[in-house]
Amino acid sequence: MDTIGHRLVHIDLKGAPFRSGYWQQLIPCLSRLGITGLLIEYEDMFPYERSLSDLRCGDAYDWQDMEAIITAANKHQLKIVPLIQTFGHMEFVLKVSAFRELREVDAYPNALCPTNDRSLDTVQEMLRQMIAGHQRWTQLDAIHIGCDEVWHLGHCQRCRQYLTDHCLADKSQLFLRYVRKVAEFVRKTFDIRVIIWDDMMRHIDDQTLADSGLNRLVEPMVWHYLDAQCFQLRDPELWSKYKHSFDRIWIASAFKGAAKMNQMLPSVDHYVSNHLAWVRVIEDNQLAERVAGLALTGWQRFDHMTTLCELMPNSMISLMMCLFAFNERDFNEDIQRNVSTFIGNKQLIPIDINSATDLEAIDSDVYPGVNLFKLCNEWQFLVKEFNELKSNQSLEGAFTSYQISLNRTNPLHIEAFLLKARVLLFRVQQMRLQIETEMKKMFYDTTVEEWIHTNVKPISKKLDKIVTNGDQQLATHINS
Ligand SMILES: [Zn+2]
Known part of the structure; x- marks a missing residue:
């Protein structure tokens, strides 16, 4: 476990994006906790320009905001890994009328059509702007290109024709070939690592993965957010396939936003349990040497069209408990004491924090948004x-x-x-x-x-x- 270097916190701006001032409080706090990087999912908050300017929401950051965020992260030694969806969960792009024609299924704004040439052009321009935008102030090591939950593959006439023309029986080839093009573009143009969510590859065998060449271009981020009782990714065959296929693997847990769509306060014991389940999986499958880092995801919406779930300021104790439990591979009173000490609370913070009625002593200097x-x-x-x-x-x-x-x-x-x-x-x-x-x-x-x-x-x-x-x-x- 000690070799697992990175601890990324996922900042999901598809809902409740932070004002600049909160970033300036949050970043030093995360740094003090031992977080090493930020996995920032900007969605419509990124200051897209020119042909992509319609993708910005009304509150989108300007370049001054971006500079403030990136330089604060630099100052506190937090590496930024931008997360930009390039295939599934493209709702914020595909809801815009100018991009509607890129939908795989006209009724649903979820997935891009991978065989429409304009899809790749659009995604490449998004990546260009995202990477170049960051590189004005920092050196990116990696970018996360999403690619989870591509629920609509091979539905449109063009994709069906593509499968026929190329004698392909397996729709997952559409996934592999398209993602390979996106990953190749990033690697060749910017020479940075490419991370993708792993779920679409869970059921693809290692030979097919190897034949696609995708396994040499991307690093999978294996995500799972259920608690120990319901944890599903224990199958040793999955891990043996991933170890065989990829040199570096990331894992993604959750500290908020993965229970109920309209949850207001996180259920801390649920999320701590998720982290402890991950600890067991890493140990049982001897993954420590292969895992590049843990991303603690904090979802702000289940997707672009769902309501707000737990806000970041309401989830800091969950984040701390989860992080400390993962680091210590256990949850006990010492973890609670460490969290209490960190936030300046003399009394022991209960894991069932939502039932606590004596939160007055928490120090607002060390807990932004308390x-x-x-x-x-x-x-x-x-x-x-x-x-x-x-x-x-x-x-x-x-x-x-x-x-x-x-x-x-x-x-x-x-x-x-x-x-x-x-x-x-x-x-x-x-x-x-x-x-x-x-x-x-x-x-x-x-x-x-x-x-x-x-x-x-x-x-x-x-x-x-x-x-x-x-x-x-x-x-x-x-x-x-
Ligand atoms: Zn299509």
Whole structure:
């Protein structure tokens, strides 16, 4: 294990991208933790130019932002590995009308058509801009070109014709040949390493891989995010194939964003368990010598079109617990103590951090964004109270919309929940303001709006309705 050199943290900007100021706090913190590099998935936040300018979102970074991020990483000895999707998960490209014709299946913005010449042209230009953009301020050693979950292969007429013309029965040849072209382009043009997600190669045998030549061009990043109980990548044959095929292998675990699409706070024990499962797999298959590094992934959305999951400031303790557990190959009280010491908390941080109610002592200098974490932690207790209110007998059984529409309600029942609802509504409104204030320090307004709209508004709307209806019904009965 000691030979596994790199510890990359995956920064997923497809949701909740950071403002420049948060980068400047986060980078030194990650460096102090022993992180060696950043796997940055820019998606539509990269300042694409010229023919690609339509790929930028409204909040996209400008070159000044890029310089600030890259030079901060340089200063703290963090190597940047840009991650740019070039085949599957191209939603942020294929949703744009000018690039729609590159879809493999017209209805779905997921995968590029690999036999459309314009696909390769587009991807090459994206890579050119991404690599050259970074090399203004740093020397890249590697780039990650994605290529996971290419769910639509060989669907379009052109690809089917290609398979027929080349007498290919196996659709995975479309994958191998296209990725080889992309990887060759990067290697020849920029002479840097190429990393790809491994999942599309899991079921391709080693001879086919060797025949394709892809195994000499890329380094697979083997990803798996389930906990020890459900961990699936234990098959020694898979590891023997990868060891036989590739000189360097990366592994990717998860510390957030890999449980539920709309998860608000990470389940730390789940993610620690994932890391410990990886430790066992590395030991059982004697992979340490071959593994170049661990990438701790932190997904911000499951894909471009899904909602926000755990925000980075809410996931720092998960990251620390996972990293320390992986480093120590175990999880015990020492790990908890080390995390507690790192963030300046005198009390032992519990693994079930979301149940913790005494987070006040955490030092905001060493834990960027801790105030938001404290608020979200408090928020989930408020949500719990709201759910308890919803199951109040009088509210459920004596205050239905039908009963309200007929004014067939009884103040005795209404009084059983109305005060509680009114107090909760007030607290929700207060907390919304506090959360907005903290979020705006780290995130753009679009993120704040999305988070509030998704997490707070449905609750405040329901509470407001209960209070308004309750008041109206009471007034009706008192006046009549
Ligand atoms: Zn096609």
